[in-house]
Amino acid sequence: DAGITQSPRYKITETGRQVTLMCHQTWSHSYMFWYRQDLGHGLRLIYYSAAADITDKGEVPDGYVVSRSKTENFPLTLESATRSQTSVYFCASSEITGGGEQFFGPGTRLTVL
Amino acid sequence: QKEVEQDPGPLSVPEGAIVSLNCTYSNSAFQYFMWYRQYSRKGPELLMYTYSSGNKEDGRFTAQVDKSSKYISLFIRDSQPSDSATYLCAMSASSYNFNKFYFGSGTKLNVKP
Numbered sequence: 001d002a003g004i005t006q007s008p009r010y011k012i013t014e015t016g017r018q019v020t021l022m023c024h025q026t027w028s029h030s031y032m033f034w035y036r037q038d039l040g041h042g043l044r045l046i047y048y049s050a051a052a053d054i055t056d057k058g059e060v061p062d063g064y065v066v067s068r069s070k071t072e073n074f075p076l077t078l079e080s081a082t083r084s085q086t087s088v089y090f091c092a093s094s095e096i097t098g099g100g101e102q103f104f105g106p107g108t109r110l111t112v113l
Numbered sequence: 114q115k116e117v118e119q120d121p122g123p124l125s126v127p128e129g130a131i132v133s134l135n136c137t138y139s140n141s142a143f144q145y146f147m148w149y150r151q152y153s154r155k156g157p158e159l160l161m162y163t164y165s166s167g168n169k170e171d172g173r174f175t176a177q178v179d180k181s182s183k184y185i186s187l188f189i190r191d192s193q194p195s196d197s198a199t200y201l202c203a204m205s206a207s208s209y210n211f212n213k214f215y216f217g218s219g220t221k222l223n224v225k226p
Contacts, residue, residue, distance in 0.1 A: 040121070042201065042218035043157070090156055101147075102214075104156030 003027075006091050006105040014113050019078045021108045023091030031094045032074040033058075033102065034066065036087040043090065049074055081112045116140055119202055119217030127225050132189040136202035136217045139183065143204040143215075146178050148187045151199045151219065160200070161187060192224045 004025040013019050025032065034046040035058075045058030047066040055066050063085060065077045074093075078085055088109050092102040119136045126132055134148075144165055149157035161176040163169045169176045175188040185204070189196055202217040 040218055042117075042119070043203075043216040045214070092156075101159045101162065104149075104158065106156050107154070109154075 004091060004093055004103055004105040006089075006108050008108060009106065010109045012111045012113065013081050015082060016080050019081050019110065021076045021078075021089055021091075021110070023074045023076070023105060025072055025074075025091075025093045025103075027093065027095075027103070028071055029093035029095050029103075030071070031096070031102075032068065033092040033094075034064070034074070034076045035090045035092065036060065036085075037090060037107075038087050046076065046089075078110075083112050086110060086112045114139060116215045117202060117204060117217045120220055121218055123221040123223055125223045125225060126192055128192060128194060130192050130224070132192050132196070132222060132224075134187040134189075134200050134202075134220050134222070136185050136204075137183055138185075138204060138215075140204075140206065140215075141180075141183065142206040143180075144207070145205040146176070146185050147203040147205075148174075148176055149201040149203060149216075151201060153198075157201055189222075192222075194224050194226050197222055197224050 007022045033048045035043040037043050044060050046064050049055045049068040052071050068074050088107050090107050091105040094102045117138045146163045148161040150160045151157040163176050166178045166180045173190045177186040199219040199221045201219045205214040
């Protein structure tokens with residue numbers, strides 16, 4: 001299917017475990033983003049990537065690691081999950097940055113016990 | 114103080130009403146203004162996009178930007194139950210510095226049949 005997909009859609013894990021959230025887009029967009037959405041905070045940028053092998057920190061990067069070896073994939077890893085990382089995570093992509101439209105995936109709902 | 118402020122609602126209106134959703138911001142460098150709609154347990158999708166000041170109309174939706182007051186609005190005419198969703202404003206300062214792409218926390222709208 002064309003578009004942007006995320007997996008898993010739901011994940012429950014325990015404090016201290018490593019978790020990887022997957023994101024895949026079929027448009028060959030240059031830019032990809034990871035956001036977390038929490039009540040009262042809206043969407044906050046975790047990391048972004050301008051192209052394969054180019055990544056940079058967003059507003060709330062601590063505790064997260066990203067990689068982008070291929071244009072279409074942008075996995076997000078929580079190296080040692082904490083309860084404060086319980087959130088809904090959205091991946092997005094766009095062809096141009098700044099004022100360009102960002103297309104969002106369906107989200108991954110992560111619970112850290 | 115947050116860069117973008119948005120009343121979280123919820124806002125409940127009868128079907129057919131005119132709805133006004135608003136955001137204020139503090140960064141005078143913002144030039145790109147967007148409204149995203151997010152249905153429950155879905156990713157945000159772009160609804161309206163405007164550059165600089167002025168109005169933009171698309172069907173039942175009108176976006177207004179008043180840069181002098183640092184205030185943006187989204188009007189929905191003849192509101193429908195299918196408009197029930199959370200509406201997020203978003204803004205950016207530059208096409209090249211997307212790290213300043215800020216979202217409001219969202220306003221939840223409920224349109225009653």
